[in-house]
Amino acid sequence: MLNDLRSRHLSGRTGGQVAVCSAHPRVLAAAAARAKEGGDLLLVEATANQVNLSGGYTGLTPADFADRMTRLAAEKGLPAEQILLGADHLGPHLWRHLPAMEAMAHAEALARAYVAAGYQKLHLDTGRGCADDPRDHLPLESAAQRAACLCRAAESAARDVCRQPPLYVIGTEVPAPGGALGRQGVVTVTDPQDLSDELTAYEEAFNRAGVNQAWERIIAVVVQPGVDFDNHRAAAYDPQAAAALSAFHTQLPTAMTFEIHATDYQVPSALKEMVRDHFILLKIGPCLTFALREAFFALAHIENELPGLAHPSNLMAVMERLMQTHPEHWNTHCHGTDQERYFLRRYGLRDRIRYYWPRSEARRACERLMHNLHRPIPHALLKQFLPDLVGAIAGGALPATPEAILQARVRSALQPYADACRGHAHTA
Template sequence: MKDWLQQRVEDHRSGQAIGVYSVCSAHPMVLEAVANLAKNTSTHLMVESTCNQVNQDGGYTGLRPADFVEFVARIAGKVGLPRQRVLFGGDHLGPYPWSQLPAQHAMDKAAELVAQYVSAGYTKIHIDTSMKCSDDPVGPLSKLTIARRTAALCRAAEEAGKRAQNENLSYVIGTEVPLPGGVAGPEIGMNITTPSDVSETLSCMHQAFSQANLDPAWDRVIAIVVQPGVEYGNDGIQEYKPELSYRLSRFIEGYENLVYEAHSTDYQTRQSLRSLVQDHFMILKVGPALTFKFREAAFALAHIEEVLFPQGSSNLSRLIDTIDQVMQDYPVYWKDYYQGSSQEMRLERYYSFSDRIRYYWSDQNVIRALTRLLKNLGGREIPLSLVSQYFPMQYPKIRSGILANHPLSLIADQIQTVLWDYHQACEGYA
């Protein structure tokens, strides 16, 4: 029996121009905003985590796969979204976190990673074995090597699925994406995937799955990751241009049960997202654009706080100064992404589309500052004139009684401005 995602793919291939957006974030306020939208629109919530973010060692979130499932389920329960309408996907599952190890050791780790994801209840599994390990030969890995490693991890997933009675797994294959975490450096540059690349990948993968006696699993491969010509850098966005991806879009029509998955769709316009779905880039991944909107809202509230409270007050949250200090003290998550003078790097730390600041919201000092900010503003009415100044999109909603004049409501609505674009593009309303 097909699950919701598999049915959506089948409906898309039968001629319905519908899609699926998948949220890649572990930020609790982002997840709550997404869960609320799914509840209010009677749709499903698809949440994904990467191999670096969540793994058997805890990842950079400190969460193992079962922990992440429980974390998201708890948020869904809080807003009243039924658990059966929450689906989990694993993104870039492969040896990347252990690529400094010899291939066999790294693949053993990756097999355990995949098994834990499946055992925890993840049903959408993107296997990515494109990254080299310490003893791999010089040069890029061959497509055949990637395919064989993908099949090996698929077998680990299938075996874990049998043990956990989670056997109806959907697989995503393909490697036409940046390494987990995004594009390093300020420049945008990509090559649109060619039909011949897709054909060769599918041929190698099918051969590897067949040789590994994984034909039933191959039938549940629903998507291949490609680059349709969308990307973003620190201050630039590469807009989707359908005419440049026309051949790629038409090519997948020759494969009855497959669609494309597009990564880095953040910051695309609603119409561009709709065009992507219509062109069979059916599964749209989004993450940094959501935490970017959270950051916008949090900074706007911090500016409101500075207006309403005396500058010398010990009660000020000093959120912006606090998170910037933490970023400078622990630059590991942004130092390879931002370049230039101290002023230019400060600008990028705060406002870059790459949104490397998202890695710092879980720092305890930042959490304390944000908590103080929300307490300061949550206990009083924010003057409408300041709402108009700092939240112009939310101002008319508050005036008309649609939205509460409260910091948490302002943050959630700011995040949902992005989510509505994805929802409407995937449901065919754009």
């Protein structure tokens, strides 16, 4: 499980764990099918923005999301013991427009709800400020104290519902959800001395809050080994730049290892190097829905070329209309001229379109597309718009159905992460 990842590395073996941070049911279904086939643990994490007591942008509460995941896994034949649910970015950030005390009250209520719904891994993300905090930088002591308060709420909830207390992830070096690579494209690697100071502050805060017994269940600290992405590119992992941070892994306390956010779009060789260098918990999300969007758009192009359709889905036009009508999920993430913003809404690596798939208009258009393509698709159109899959389809390894095509594209994005996380003995 997750609490032995560090010990495996210290004993001379590698291996890690990918965390699927997505709420799209087709992404989750593909992840469950891949875990079933590989016999791997499926770690799925819902972000506080996606899933919260108000429903988030998915319309789901923690209990709703847990029920959905249980149902999807059962449909794919994935045993319950191979699934672990986590809560990502759990903290006051969602209510940052409020004073800290009020924002933390909301965050603590959400932490209790996640625990009550059976989530076993909580990322305590308290490094950013609220309305009455200093604007330039939240003091480390404040971030640590707030994480300890969230932990105390979660521990109390576990006792109240007679559940096993959860595992935790701490740290302040957390990229903003969805990619936060700056304009210069430079990512600063976490300084080991800063990390040491941070861990000391967190341990003291946990002791003061009376949750020192939970300190042993902190399985990871979020660090920055030099990877992130924006709309246009991903910063590639550089083992030399991260060498000092990697070496600090042996000095981490208890069962703690490194958790890395925004690892989306890293190439397979970089992922293997990251896991080798003890950056073990790899979180991804936008790259999976980006792959899903690619497949949906390819199918929409195929649909446009088919003659005689009485009711086309017009999927791409529907998604553009939704994003124009409800710009709050992309307008601060897509910059430039009107033409450039149009391009980024569709093809930006931050994949802001993922916020719109749960809307009823989008769901109807997707299902109309599925219906329209539930027929033999001409080989020429498969070759034109899905060249990466046409060989598998022609050879009979992949059904030429729209659902199978969507699943295959998501799995192809997920597979390099699963491959990198498979353990093996060091050979150096």
